[in-house]
Amino acid sequence: MTKKILVAYYSHSGNTRTIADLIQKITNSDLLEIVPKQPYPENYNKCVEQAKHEINSGYKPELKNNVPNLETYDIVFVGSPNWWSTIAPPVTTFLSNCNLTGKTVIPFCTHGGGRWGHSVDDLKKLCPNADVLEGLAINGNTAERSKDDINKWLQKIRITKPQTSMKTLQIIIVLAGIFAVMLSGNLNAQEIKKMNEIKETKTIKETNSKKVTAGRDQLGSLAPKFAELNDDVLFGQVWSREEELPARDRSLVTIVSLIAGGNFEQLKFHLQKGKDNGLSKQEITEIITQQAFYSGWPKAWSAFNIVKEVYGETDTAKHTILKKSAIFPLGGPVNPQWFIGEARLKMISTENSLNTKVANVTFAPGARNHWHSHKVGQILLVTDGEGWYQEWGKPAQKLKKGSVVNISANVKHWHGATKDSWFVHLAINSGETEWFDPVTDKEYNALLEQLK
């Protein structure tokens, strides 16, 4: 008998959601997002402070969702970001409210470098009568590239069996062809038949969590086949293939196509979907501005009016605050244990054989890392803004776009933004980092005096 699986997770900035989505797809399970009644602040510093306070006081925030009926589930994956070396408080509430006696519980977490901390021990205490299997900790900055690690782990703990990838590949090719045909509007009976055949194969799994019913709701009685294709094939099979093309990119392509074709009736829905999939207002306005030259000025005007409705006048999208990381992606929050203020990190390098990591690090004004040293040294290449670099016992150096800092092995130092400027650098290093004390406000504020 196949075991029924639930993937429950909390995610603040999206990394744990990425892992949960991948596990859900690979295991064809049900997905449950744990949502606190009162969302945590978008502002990183405020979130860090609130989380620290809640964790220290053992506070369990109320959840928006009711406790699910777990009776039918045999296995429950539980995912959390590492917050102050433990599970996030909404996950604590979830575990406290659920009866997991006799179930198999499998933890997973994303982190900013601190791996599990004591998350697993804390989780085990909250479900003492469950069988807790080996979990997976993924660095948040590599969440999008973690499919292989997840597959290996799931096979290791015997949740999945090794798969034959050739079959999957063939189906991808056929589906891509069908999608192209659908976009060109030239569906014929044979192609529709082919889609139905593919729909019936078990190799491609649908996302249970994002089931679209718009086709059946609106056209179910008038055009049932169209409704079925819309809900089950286009929004079911094609849109859910996020490992092949992320939902954000699918939204982008769809929005541009709709504007180009002058199909404004569906634009609002897709702009909303794009917003949910992470397209910021800045990105959308930039895209339409460029598209205006190709698709026509009046179409851009019409599109902007709908953008206004969906996004409003102010940009609330999370990742647009730290705009200075324009060259390389911004990434996720860094481990607050070793930083003061808001900073983000995106791992750029993917080639493991080089044994060298290249990361894009963005500091908000006033943000800085603690004193630290690298076992094999480090190189900083400043790409924007203004910042500081200081070695232990030496005066600080001001850094700006184009500055290069070569840091020798085991030299104690820190770096970060100036008080009033963003600061972005690439950090190139290999080997371990040893962390020391924070750079106090007194030390930091004294830097300006030093330049006078």
Ligand SMILES: Cc1cc2nc3c(=O)[nH]c(=O)nc-3n(C[C@H](O)[C@H](O)[C@H](O)COP(=O)(O)O)c2cc1C
């Ligand atoms: C409040 C807070 C506390 C955090 N504490 C830690 C920590 O102690 N260790 C660590 O490695 N990362 C820490 N991080 C970084 C997150 O674990 C990491 O960015 C994670 O991937 C975020 O997951 P999410 O995008 O699903 O919210 C913290 C982040 C926040 C917001």
